[in-house]
Amino acid sequence: MHLPAPRGPLSDRVVTALRRDSDPFRGRALDLGAYLPASDGLRDEDFQLALWVLYELHYRGFDGVDDRAEWDPELLRGRAELETVLERDLRAATADLLATVGDEDGDVVEQIRQLIDAADGPDVPRFVQREATRDQFVDLMVQRSIYTLKESDPSSFVLPRVDGSVKVALAELQYDEYGGGRPERLHAALFAKAMEACGLESEYGFYIDHATAPTLALNNTASFLCLHRRLRGAALGHLAAFEATSTLPCRKIASGIQRLGLGEAVWDYFDEHVEADAVHEEVALRSICAAAVAAEPALRSDVLFGAAACLVIDAVVAEDMLTRWRPEPLEAAAAMSHQVSA
Ligand SMILES: [Fe+2]
Ligand SMILES: [Fe+2]
Incomplete structure (x- = not known):
């Protein structure tokens, strides 16, 4: 690169x-x-x-x-x-999001779900489903390519930092992300095909000069949490929030792709994640996060921190994207009033 x-x-x-x-x-x-x-x-x-x-x-x-x-x-x-x-x-x-759940006892799966429910941010997938233009969808692909062409690689750094049933469940999830034994079904490879079908370059890192600050922050957060053993709980919580907020958004994006007539290869990546991430959500929440906290109760607050970090960054990315795609109503109103007074 x-x-x-x-x-x-x-x-x-x-x-x-x-x-x-x-x-x-x-x-x-x-x-x-x-x-x-x-x-x-x-x-x-x-x-x-x-x-x-x-x-x-x-x-x-x-x-x-x-x-x-x-x-x-x-x-x-x-x-x-x-x-x-x-x-x-x-x-x-x-801090504010984490304050909505106590971090003492209780079901950590429920606590992550509470964080997901409490998280706030614009709904980019809904926008893609209903009104995004082809150019806006291409921008989404470019921004996502920074992570998705190495999809799940950060989480692989966590494998040697956990043990027992948590390691087994994480390895199972990664095996799926890595194509389940079929190189052509590597999720990163499916995304590369989708990019090509949009007329984009699929070479790793090709669009780094176009990546926005929030896109880079999303990537850096995953690397940061996954490369530090002290933050292994946060890396697992981050993964769980990521998987648990994927199925419905991917369904909406897949329907937007059909509306835009972008074709099978583009649709395939997102459609794959409608089913796969419904399974990954359960694995990540229960077999990974709940099992990790059961084995090491001190990890709970880190698990919740990682989940909150994922949700907060997602909101920053979404806000940035919709702001770039859709000028602020206030700005539009100001521009109109200029025209009227001119
Ligand atoms: Fe995936
Ligand atoms: Fe997944």
């Missing part, structure tokens, strides 16, 4: 460091401290892109960048600085 174009001082420092070196273990500090966002890093594209590039070293890497950069101590130090900010902002953004 190509290195993305920097979008500010943080991503510039990271991209420049990766570009210039033949020896990644050069011991030069990134010095990111002066540029870290004071608040709301979830909507800061420079911050999110810098972190995304550092995480990507753990997935497919970049053309022309030494693979050893993955474990460069200075890059890891820089990543840790960025992660402190991401965690601060995720904790702040999820």
Whole structure:
């Protein structure tokens, strides 16, 4: 994959460091401290892109960048600085939602469902079902491609961090995401086919320069939770909320695809998830999250944090998308009143 174009001082420092070196273990500090966002890093594209590039070293890497950069101590130090900010902002953004459920005893499955019910955000799938244009749907595919072309890969980092029935259930879910033994049914491969059917490039990371801050934040949140063993409970909660909010949205998007006449290959990816995620929802909630909390009760608050993080980021992504697709009514009204007074 190509290195993305920097979008500010943080991503510039990271991209420049990766570009210039033949020896990644050069011991030069990134010095990111002066540029870290004071608040709301979830909507800061420079911050999110810098972190995304550092995480990507753990997935497919970049053309022309030494693979050893993955474990460069200075890059890891820089990543840790960025992660402190991401965690601060995720904790702040999820506080209100988490306050709607107690985190003491009770059924953790019910508590995750309560979070899902309490979460707020615009309904992008409904918009796709009823009124999105072809261009808007293509934008949805481009934004989703950043995650979906490596669908479920972050969760694979969690497998060695759990044991017993939780590991078995997570492996079962991943096996399904990875095509159930059939490479052509890898969910990432189904999405690639859907992209091609829309006239898009399906190469991994091809559209990174088009990814919005919320899209990058969604990807970074999954990587952050799944790459830290201390947050394994949050990674499982995140997975459960993700699976449990997929079936109905995928059904609506599949119906939007039919309305737009986009064809079988586009529809196939979303249709696959109507059935699959109904099963994954139960596996993730009961066999993974409830079993993990039963084995390690101290994980409960992390499980709920991870679920809330997934829901909050989803809402930020949805809000950003609909704002870009549909100008604010207030702006539209202001523009009209300008025309009237002119
Ligand atoms: Fe999937
Ligand atoms: Fe799934």
